[in-house]
Amino acid sequence: MKNLILFLVLCPFLIFGNDEKIPSKIKEVTVYLSGANITRTAECNLDAGTSEITLTGLSTKIDESSIQISGLQSVSILSMTYDINYMPLLIDESASRPLSERLDAIETEIAMLKNDISGLQEEEQVIYANRTVSARTQSLSLEKVKEISTYYRERITAIKNEIFKANLKVKQLNTETRTIQKQMAELNNVPEKEQGEIRIKFDAPIATILNLEIAYQVQDAGWIPNYDIKSKDINTPLSLSYKAHVYQKTGNDWNDVNIILSTGNPNINVAKPNLGTKYLDFTNGYRNTNISAAKKKKYVYNPTVKIVTGTVVDESGSPIPGANILIKGTTRGTQTDFDGHFSLNVENGKELVVSYIGSHSAELPIYSSVMNVRLDEDISQLDEVVVIGYGSQTRRETTNAVSSVNVENFLSGKTAGVQVTNGSNIKLRGINSLKGNNTPLFVLDGIPISSNEMSEIDPEMIASVGVLKNLKATSLYGTRGSNGVIIMTTKKSTVQDDITTTKFVIKKPYSIASDGDITAIEINTFKLDAKYEYFAAPIVNENVFLTSTFKDWEQYNLLPGEASIYFKGTYAGKTTIDPYTTQKEMTVSLGIDQNITVTRKQNKNFKSKSFTGSNRILDRKYNLEIKNNKAVAIDLKLMDRIPISQNKDIKVDDIETYAANYENKKGLLTWDLKLSPQETKTESFSFQVRYPKYKRISI
Structure with missing residues (x-):
């Protein structure tokens, strides 16, 4: 019976006695653009049979599914679990010891002050007693009485002052004591700290020593590409410093560890895609083959950015006024101005959502203080959105105000409430103006147009039409909408993506x-x-930029990121390096030179518009004036463009490029100019556009 009791007492120790807490050390960290892979080392002694160890002091943000153990030799893992544990923080003795010593000193000082007070009080009582005795036993002269009285008064006053000061000092020391006691209580009342633990159960055929490597992934870490571009002058090589701004909040400091930087993303789905059959059929719109730069780039959130500025453009590079820029998950945002520019305080934000009616929205991490975005057209939006005034509403929100029809019904006059004659003479039933003018207001993609412009619209390019027939029309458009409003939206297009990966061993x-x-x-x-x-490209921006161009940039494995520009030892501002839009050569801007000016003006004396039969003819001529106000000669590349027709009914003829190099497939004009100090030059080009007069184009 005694043996049985002894066995039951020792049984837990026999089973769990080899459960050991093992310390580990971070050996290496692979930092991804978002997230990190931690490699730790640990040594453990295993007995033959089943053993269990616990790795303590780990991050609480480990992805449990990513944990990998190596260095097992012939040992097998029976089970492995990851858990969050809590432990009190150790009291910092270096902080508590001075407080304790000060308390002891205060206690001693208070005791000494109380002794002083007692002595003074005793002396005061002796003086009072002595004064009474002297008065009874001695016959004193008046002068002697005055002398003794003065002494008693001065000494008693001094004693009372000393007692008062001592009591005041004791009070101050007691206040200090309470403050120190509160501080010590705070030190002793240490909250519990979360820590991650990995518990592993082994099966070892023989007793062995394992040198384990434990790898796992964590979030709340990453790195941000950053660059310094330095140039002493325009005659020396360019210095490009490629840097990584690394950050982490994993709960563990990385002390003296090897760092590997990776451009990969461990959270990306790497499953093999399946290719299906492509079925070909007619579509009701034009598909643009351009790939959106905003979609295909692999940008990474930069937590150091506080203010973002940039420009929003369409597929042709033209600025988009009124585009919405919103910090994702908030109501904070702004709109682009007439030139497509915007500036937004993005503190505490991580992503921007850039949108415009009729375009694909772009969702981008806040990766730089300069973010230029291109939006591609989106045909699918037009099936769900009706343009109202200068904004938009969903069909659900405009049920009572809008009757939605397709363009065919609209043109044939089959829509209830709409009367159409001669193809473009339109009125809304039930609306009769006292002045006899019943023509409604026409709005195309949010912009009011005239009835003549309405007649030039290509019906094949209209995706949907809406009709405003109640007070909503006048509330949005005033008296212009008194005869109703015909709202039209045009057809749009789609986008694609890609990815690359590189590692840097530090x-x-x-x-x-x-x-x-x-x-x-x-x-x-x-x-x-x-x-x-x-x-300079004055059709886009009339500033003149100093640029630096270099080749073979692919070998440097650059990523999109901010670059600080230093020219002639002076900080010149920031730019963005974007290798995803770069081809054979990479060009970076070193800043704006205000001493060189370029102006672009249309020649008003040049014939501008005429008609020939069923065609309209537009003639355009532009003059570009360049002035070098610098004291040295300069080389300047000047660029402009001539529109390229994508429709057989639109003819671009009579092109005159004069001294420009003309890339006719792209319509780009280039002048490579040399200007002497204070020299002014003027360059010109002209062209003619011929198209059916019932159509509408934008040059």
Whole structure:
């Protein structure tokens, strides 16, 4: 019976006695653009049979499915679990010891002050007693009485003052005591700290020592590409410093660890895609083959950016006024101005959503303080959105105000409430103006147009038509909508994506605290043989930019990121390096030179509009004036464009490029100019556009 009891007492220790808490150390960290892979090392002694160890002090943000164990030799893993545990923080003795010592000193000082007070009080009582005795036993002269009285008064006053000061000092020391006691209570009342633990159960055929490597992935870490571009002058090579701004808040400091930077994303779905059959049929719109730059780039959130500025353009590169820029998940945002520019405070934001009616929205991480976005047209939006005034509403919101019809019914006059004659003479039934003018207001893609322009619209390009027939028309358009409003939207297009991956092994170890602060790590510095020249494209921006162009940039594995520009030892501003839009050569802007001006003006004396039979003819001529106000000669590349027809009914003829190099497939004009100091030059080009007069185009 005694043996049985002894066995039952020892049984838990026999089963769990080899459960051991094992410390581990971070050996290497692979930092992704978002997230990180941690590799730890640990040593453990295993007895033959079943053993269990616990790796403590780990991050609480481990992806459990990513945990991998290596270095097992002949040992098998029976089970492995990851859990969050809680432990009190250790009291910092270096902080509590001075407080304790000060309390002891205060206690001693208070005791001494109380002794002083007692002594003074005793002396006061002796003086009072002595004064009474002297008065009874001695016959004193008046002068002697005055002398004794003065002494008693002065001494008693001094004693009372000393007692008062001592009591005041004791009070101050008691206040200090309470403050220190509160501080010590706070130190002793330490909250529990979360920590991750990995518990592993092994089966070892023989007793062995394992040197384990444990790898796992965590979030709340990443790195941001960053660059310094430096140039002493336009006659020296360009210096490009490629840097990584690394941050982490994983709960564990990375102390003196090897760092690998990866451009990969461990969260991307790497499953093999399946290719299905493509069925060909007619579509009701034109498909644009351009790939949206906003969609195909692999941008990464940059937590250091506080304000973002940029430009929103359409597929042709023209600015989009009124585009919406919104911080995702909030109501904070702004709109682009007439030139497509915007500026937005993005503090505490992570992504921007850029949208415009009739275009694909672009959702981009806030990766730079300069973000230029191109929006592609979206045909699918037009099936769900009706343009109202200068904004938009869903069909559900406009049920009572809008009767939606397709363009065929609209043109044939089959829509209830709409009367059509001669193809374009339209009125809304029930609306009769006292002045006899019953023509409604026409709005195309949010812009009011005239009835003449209405007659030029190609019906094949209309995706949907809406009719405003109640007070909504006048509330949105005023008296212009008193005869009703015909709202039309045009057909749009679609987009695609891609991806690449690279690793950078950093040569020396780094320590990175788990506080979210940026640690700058230099990847490499390159000396680039660059070509410097000034550049201007006044159709887009009338500023003149100093640019630096270099080749063979692919070998440097660059990523999109901010670049700080230093020219002649002076900080010149920021730009963005974007290798995803770069081809054989990469060009970076080194800033604006205000000493060179370019103006673009249409020649008003040139014939502008005429008609020939069923065609309308537009003639355009532009003059570009360039002035070099610098004290040195410059090389300047000047660019402009001539529109390219994508429709057989639109003819672009009578092209005169004069001294420009003309790339006729793209319609691009280039002048490579040399200007002496204070020299002014004028360049020109002209063209003619011929198209059916019932159509409408935008040059």
